[in-house]
Amino acid sequence: MAGDATHARLRRLLIYLLAACLLSFIAAALIGSIPIPLADLPQALHAWRLGQDDMHASLLELRITRAASAFVTGAALALAGVLMQALLRNPLADPYVLGISGGAALGALSAMLFFAAAWMIDVCAFIGAAASAALLYLLARRDLRYGINSEGGSVLLLTGVILSAACMAGVSLILSIAPEGRLRSMVFWMIGDLAGSQSTGLAWLAWIGVALFAMTRANAINLMAIHAENAATMGVPIARLRVQLFFGAAALTASAVANAGSIGFVGLIVPHACRFALGPDHRLLLPAASLVGGVFLVLADTMARSIIAPQQLPVGVITALVGAPLFLLQLHQLRLWRRGRS
Template identity: 65%
Template sequence: MHTFFRTMRHRTAIVLAALVALTLASLVFSGMTGSIALPLADIPAALNEIAHGGSATLAATLLELRLGRALTAFVTGAALSLAGVMMQALLRNPLADPYVLGISAGASVGALAALLFMGALWMVDAAAFAGAVAVSMTLYLFARGDLRGGGAAEGGSSVLLLTGAVLSSACMATVTLMLSIAPESRLRSMVFWMIGDLSGVPLRLAPWLVLAAALLFALRSARALNVMALHAEAAATLGIRVGALRKGLFFCSGLLTASAVTSAGSIAFVGLIVPHALRFACGPDHRLLVPAAALAGGTFLVLTDTLARTVLAPQQLPVGVLTALIGAPVFLYQLHRLRRA
């Protein structure tokens, strides 16, 4: 038994070390790649210049712009992927998605309303976050009894899903109404926000704080998540505070989704395909799945955004288009493998 756990810890360390190395490589690749290529040999000098508060050279200027965007892509992808793990644990469904409860749709209503009335950038962010929080609170009011009850809560999952579907439909109808009455001068920015776009998004501290807090909660709850996944009906009798755990998963996944959507718009499939692919590759143990999902989700979005801004350079594509084009066939393949298994 001791040898088994030692082997598992060794495997976990190897997988996480490989993902950290892949993350660093993706950030370096993103800094090098663009309409103007930046040689690898120039990266250290440019980083040193940026660290000392300067960007006088072209290499430092390019690297500062690209690295800021890549870091924003990483924290957004990590938040969506971690929210996917939490949502799948909450609903006990490996095919659940961070957007399944309509939180993204609520953020879209807030952001597009601010864009429609020509609000400043901070007003768009604030309105998007407020819309996401409003939907989350509405969901909680309808399902708080099931979340607090602490059982395996198949019924609670059904209430959450049905309420989320209704709220999402109402929000998307509102979005369609706003798009139909919006003047053409604002329509392009509204559509780009809905698709998901990282161009011009500043690097902020708040998404990193949200990600760190949610990651800490998920890591502390990893053993309990394993027990709840394997023995949902008997989890309470095994010492798991199921009600508190379910509420924590709900609020953390909602906050992560709100943070990601506020930063970059609606970017689909990251929170669905990354956790599901990691379950195939690494197994269902949340002690490995939680940090691996954050690293892999962030890396995936960094690489996808790099492709989005370079494939038709100097024209840039919305990253949400590429995640959907990549995610749809990958998800179908994963679903096919799941059916065969």
Template identity: 65%
Template sequence: MHPPIRPPRQRALLIIAVLMAGAIASLLFAGMTGSIRVPLAELPDALRQLADGRAESLPASLLELRAGRALTAFVTGGALALAGVMMQALLRNPLADPYVLGISSGAAVGALAALMLMCAAVVVDGAALLGAVAVSMLLYLLARRDLRGGLAAEGGASMLLLTGVILSALCGALVTLMLSIAPEGRLRSMVFWLIGDLAGAPLRLTPWLVLGGALVYAMRSARAMNVVALHAGAASTLGVRVGALRKGLFFVSGLLTASAVTSAGSVGFVGLIIPHACRFAFGPDHRILIPAAVLAGGSFLVLCDTLARTVLAPQQLPVGAITALIGAPVFLYQLHRLRK
């Protein structure tokens, strides 16, 4: 058996450069688009003012106001896409996504409980993070034996997945109970959080640090993930520390999911369709797939959020509804191409 073929360096650099340019273009488009548009001719001067630390003109002020939401959308989309790549590698299941293990459901329980009690936004974020961490720890305690085993043991991956599904169902029941007893004045914000909403999401440094650290870990583990994908049964004999890899993928993908859900609620389909789209377009090599998924996922969510706040302006739609409306047909098309 031969090791994975190394992709040409020029091809890899070209892919990353094109996706990087697309990410910058999506952020600029989000800054220019809204109820009041920023003309393209005035964009260079507005960017120059922002670079100098002043926003004297109206276009510069609009860009400054929209930049925080666009950057939050980008880091959330990148985190979900990277978590999807890692979750699919962990479970060796192409249908796995960041929410499959119930971590987002735990965050939903914490966030909705705080919303129902009319807590401040910072308390809602903290409760969501606490719920996600609690479910992650519980899942690890219940499935730690499977995480120590080899990735070739399909039964171990199945048990981990089944445990996550059961925990997700339990959290879903708690969410339904809270929605049924919540005051009517709180229902709208609770439903928007469940669907996924970036309105009012603050720009924070922590999600960027989480994404950066996870990206470093994923790139360092990319070769091992390639070996496991191609030679699952003999990965340990080829020098891969399978147990350590599984635990690392579990914890890092869980941390990414918790960070993304805390920032934007349960935004669906990003962690499912973006890894598949990048895999179809660029191949299965994780050394290219990982950075490509982060850039494509961030750009995709930025564009979806731009649609969510402009298509029925001044009314804003939950971004999770937009990602689902776009993601479902795209995923069906990918399945059709896969069958052919």
């Protein structure tokens, strides 16, 4: 009966969230420096489908493409945040906590320094993130596989922090020697920017693949996150699951950072908000956080390119301005809730 109730709740939740996704894409399509009236949207969609030379159709194509890139980036970051928080058993963990984004930044800025093509920047960012994840695994694999108690992620976390600091030193060196004409694009990438970003097949493949895998392991993740010490006695292959979650979160982070730069707060506040609203059950939390993360970043990017249009802001500025007060509010509400229970 409890399983049936959870499945029914999940179906209702997915319907609501998919509707929110559709509405966010409509808002992204209509809002901009040149707004498209809602009444003209069907005609613009028809012209876009037929490939006609129409201003509204061209705007629609650009905005929908960018919104798709924002959605898959936000969904990947939020899902990676859920996986990292379950892996480290730390609600303050986010996709960037292990230094994978630092490797991506070092790879991307190295490509920018040598005037590489845009697609090479994305490739170098992904290679840098993948190399950081592989090095982190080699350095902390014993802790990752066998650290199942409350202190289990300490070596993994500290190794990630040191690796991130080393990557940031390399980034600082690149920024100090880069020509002035490249600094603006480098800084925008470091903050997180979706201008010119393309929702590549790799980003969608990483998100869909990891999301489907995580959903099949939702019950095991529940046991690991809540009863890590006893999960192995309940039949959960805890060491293998931890490695799988690590590489799943690493793949999501690498694809998201390569796609749009280091966009902060999405992987931290969205899982928190969804956990506060829905509870700790990962059967609900995994799909909810992922879809909410996508919607959140689509709306944030719409604001970034519309607030001071025609000039555009990096979307990372918007996520930080919105995310910081939201996170403080969540902490305040959590403190009040705990005080009420005590």
